[in-house]
Amino acid sequence: MAKAGTRLAGKANEILEVFTHNVAQFGYDGTNLSDIANELSISKGTIVHHYGTKDRLLAALHTSYMRRRLTEAKLLIGKLDHPEQQLAGLLFAFILYQEHDRDATIAFQREVMRLAALDIDTEGLELRAEYIQLVRDVIEAGIAAGRLRKTDLRIQSLLMFGSAQWAYTWFDPSGDESAEEVGAALVDLVLGSLLVRRAALPALADPKGLAAQTARQCLLEASAESGSGLPAS
Secondary structure (H helix, E strand, O other): OOOHHHHHHHHHHHHHHHHHHHHHHHOOOOOOHHHHHHHHOOOHHHHHHHHOOHHHHHHHHHHHHHHHHHHHHHHHHHHOOOHHHHHHHHHHHHHHOOOOOHHHHHHHHHOHHHHHOOOOOHHHHHHHHHHHHHHHHHHHHHHHOOOEOOOOHHHHHHHHHHHHHOHHHOOOOOOOOOHHHHHHHHHHHHHHHHEOOHHHHHHHOOOOOHHHHHHHHHHHHHHOOOOOOOOOO
């Protein structure tokens, strides 16, 4: 028999999963707790018991999403030796998120401005700030090593995130281009302007190359226990 704590945690996760799916499909304003309760055959009070308010559910979505992304990013950086490889891997991951953990990625990207304004979402905002700093640290390391040219870290990183931010509006995982192929275009766009030695660009932007395959491998490894749906290449 499952322990009470396990059952409670499982129900909370189910609520968050359905909430995430609905936000991805309908947006935050189009999602209501009554629909979630009906879908899970529970009372609205059960949702309130676990999360309190819809804003707190959104904060939980943000926190859990950024925890997963940070875990993957740190794993990726540990597997690749050089900053330009690490940056390429992170850029591939930006697009692979559209395929892997898709509902959460769409929900996060649809509501990114609302998330930034949530007073109760301190942990999620801290994790996001940590992720942004991690990317900036990789760029800075590449500059220090003479592999990337000097640039404004803040502007460059925001341009990269902005490029990926709206991908959910046009990228179709079942369409003609694979996530790796779209990621390759992003790598080419970003590292094409940053590399000191551009001869390295074709290998870094190769959708079947080391950076792309390492990104997919890290997402698979990080999600193995949760069973997230990222297909193997």
